Amino acid sequence: MAEHRWTVSRRSILRGAAAAGVVSATGAMGRAGANPGGPRVAVFGGGVAGLTAAHELAERGFQVTVYERRALGGKARSIPVPGTGSGGRPDLPGEHGFRFFPGFYQHIPDTMRRIPFAGNAQGVWNNLIAVPEARFARRGGDDFHLPLGRHVAVATTPEAFLETVGAAVSTTLKLPPAEGLFFANRLLVFNTSSDARRIGQWEHMSWFDYVGGHRRSHEFRALISRALTSIMVAAKEDIASVRTIGTMGEQFLGNPLEVGNDGALDRVLNGPTNAAWIDPWTRRLSELGVRFELGAEVRGLEVRDRRISAARIVSGGTQRTVEADYFVVALSAEQACTLWSPDVLAVRPELAAMDQLFVDWMTGIQFYLREPATISRGHTAYVDAPWSLTSISQNQLWTSKLTGFGDGSAQDCLSVDISDWNTPGVLYGKPAKECTHQEIAREVWAQMKAHVGDALRDDALHSWFLDPAITWHNGRNSNADPLLINTAGSYQHRPETHGDLENLFLAGDYVRTNVDLATMEGANESARAAVNALLDVAGSNSERCRKFTLYRAPELEPLRRMDADRYAAGLPNFFDTRL
Numbered sequence: 001m002a003e004h005r006w007t008v009s010r011r012s013i014l015r016g017a018a019a020a021g022v023v024s025a026t027g028a029m030g031r032a033g034a035n036p037g038g039p040r041v042a043v044f045g046g047g048v049a050g051l052t053a054a055h056e057l058a059e060r061g062f063q064v065t066v067y068e069r070r071a072l073g074g075k076a077r078s079i080p081v082p083g084t085g086s087g088g089r090p091d092l093p094g095e096h097g098f099r100f101f102p103g104f105y106q107h108i109p110d111t112m113r114r115i116p117f118a119g120n121a122q123g124v125w126n127n128l129i130a131v132p133e134a135r136f137a138r139r140g141g142d143d144f145h146l147p148l149g150r151h152v153a154v155a156t157t158p159e160a161f162l163e164t165v166g167a168a169v170s171t172t173l174k175l176p177p178a179e180g181l182f183f184a185n186r187l188l189v190f191n192t193s194s195d196a197r198r199i200g201q202w203e204h205m206s207w208f209d210y211v212g213g214h215r216r217s218h219e220f221r222a223l224i225s226r227a228l229t230s231i232m233v234a235a236k237e238d239i240a241s242v243r244t245i246g247t248m249g250e251q252f253l254g255n256p257l258e259v260g261n262d263g264a265l266d267r268v269l270n271g272p273t274n275a276a277w278i279d280p281w282t283r284r285l286s287e288l289g290v291r292f293e294l295g296a297e298v299r300g301l302e303v304r305d306r307r308i309s310a311a312r313i314v315s316g317g318t319q320r321t322v323e324a325d326y327f328v329v330a331l332s333a334e335q336a337c338t339l340w341s342p343d344v345l346a347v348r349p350e351l352a353a354m355d356q357l358f359v360d361w362m363t364g365i366q367f368y369l370r371e372p373a374t375i376s377r378g379h380t381a382y383v384d385a386p387w388s389l390t391s392i393s394q395n396q397l398w399t400s401k402l403t404g405f406g407d408g409s410a411q412d413c414l415s416v417d418i419s420d421w422n423t424p425g426v427l428y429g430k431p432a433k434e435c436t437h438q439e440i441a442r443e444v445w446a447q448m449k450a451h452v453g454d455a456l457r458d459d460a461l462h463s464w465f466l467d468p469a470i471t472w473h474n475g476r477n478s479n480a481d482p483l484l485i486n487t488a489g490s491y492q493h494r495p496e497t498h499g500d501l502e503n504l505f506l507a508g509d510y511v512r513t514n515v516d517l518a519t520m521e522g523a524n525e526s527a528r529a530a531v532n533a534l535l536d537v538a539g540s541n542s543e544r545c546r547k548f549t550l551y552r553a554p555e556l557e558p559l560r561r562m563d564a565d566r567y568a569a570g571l572p573n574f575f576d577t578r579l
Contacts, residue, residue: 038062039538042311042324044298047074048520049507050330051281052111052527058288059114060535060542066290067313067322069297072282075481076520078274081465084406092406093272094465096481097364098392098415099520100268100379101128103261104251106548107524115281127276129397130264131378136223137451139384142174148266148378150258158559158575161188165253179220186211189576190246191254192556194564197573199491202242206488207235210242222383235485239358244486244516251550260551266378271398301327303343307502326503326534330527333357333484333510347500353493357510359482361421361433363470365444368410368462372396375414375455385447387432388419410462416444421477426450433477437466484510484518491516497526498533505530514549 038061043050046068054064071077076099080091101108112125120126134146162184170180193202202210213225229237229245258265269276282292296315301308311322329336333354340351373393382389395402395412402410418440421432425443432440441464449456469480497506509518511526528545535542552560563573 039325041326041328042322043328043330045330046072048076049523049527052524053328053330053507053531054285054290055111056528056531056545058285058290064290066292067296067298068294073278076273077278078272086407089405089408092368092410094366095273095364096467097362097417100266103258103263103265104550105521106262107528108521109262110546111524115284117280124277124280127270128263128267129270131266131268133376133378135376135380137380137382139450158188173223175219179216183224185575187249187253189573191250192559192563192575193573194560194567196564197567198243202246203491204489205242206238207240207242207245208237213237227381227383239487241486241488247516254553255551268397271400300341301339301344306347306500308504328505328507328530330507332508334359351495356493357490358485358487360485361479362417362419362483363467363479364415364417365441365464365466367414367464369412369414369460370409370462371411371460373412373414375452382448382451386423386425387447389416389444389447391416436472440466497530502537505534
């Protein structure tokens, strides 16, 4: 990397001299890092956002310490199932929920290529593998398997688009032709909408209203209204914004040739997340001089002269003060809000609106099987499951087979995401939030069996593991790791990464990003924006972090420009006929 220089003002020299008088500066920063002369940055949160910020900063000569209260990797990490390993084998690998890496992700893959992995020419990125199909399983209905990969180009004239997409949707999903045509119209309207309309109109409408869910058939509501929201992104169709769901539809359905994508549409890692990604990442950060303090929880930020002068953390039961030149808050939205004291809000009053952001639950359970699962060669959506379940059989995709874990008898792991915790189930008539952990396991198993029958046998079940973030107390569960949902109108409540607090920067999937969804990609993108803003404030001449934008069909750009004029004139989108 090129030589790094900072433009230093008299004020920053005085601040640096004062900071130098603090023993170890940040308590845990201890030994000199790889760049002992670089400015000091305290990063609070060791999830994807925090690790990304640390990575980008360390590469540019900053001294970085990451403070994490629990475990590095955040929701993306693997979670060993305690006490299951024997005979020299590690514990069975559990997780918060399975993860996949759509081909339109660009920021995460770019980071992965910079994480060395033995035998891989492009580092951790080579651990991503394409998934060949998705299964939409029905309870008492016709299943369908959807082959994944590049398809013929969608016609780009509006008339041909409606005809070809409408026919494809109605045929694949077995919907009446009129409903296939209607959904194609909804896609066309969104894809030809200008940025002004997307923010000014579609941001404030729910997906359910946009697709006219109350006027459509049961099948349409199950597959188009509900499946695209609750199953795929853990959102509720009656509150999720059109802008967010439409943007995802534009990526998944509007780019059949995968133009500009980083890879295949649906990709997963070829092993447990920690082994394939997180552990190599933290090793690389350590090599770059990043220091980690685990068990450290930030409790408050001290403000002086429109700057953060210090942070208060609790570590090992002891409270102490952390000083640094710059502070990056890379926590989840609900955790970050606890830091917005009156002093913080006096300088950045817009952060108060974060209290209106909405979080819900999307959490995983893993079923370990004594035989391989033959449900699908990729992800399976259980369309009629009250708890909006999706799963993937992992052993078929991993290079390190499951027999190398636990007691050696588990041959597969069926990792399941539960996206609806508020709807009563089929066994106990209770929502997941009110079920014991044993009841949750039995309920999920029953809902899946109702969709795939003999593909799941009771005698093949070895054991199960529920995300430990779900804890049972006084007849109800709590969740330490909820998921941000982009509800209609919520964009105005989401902050920019930097504001009037000069040395405070925000990174997390709640920050405004181009991907506009609570994902690993959004966390990574927001961290890059935070680092770029920090470089500006620091006066650094280092190369800025690379940023990517989502694909939009260039053939539709003239229609978007026309729509900008129509929106400014108070007119609807030209194709918004509401069939």
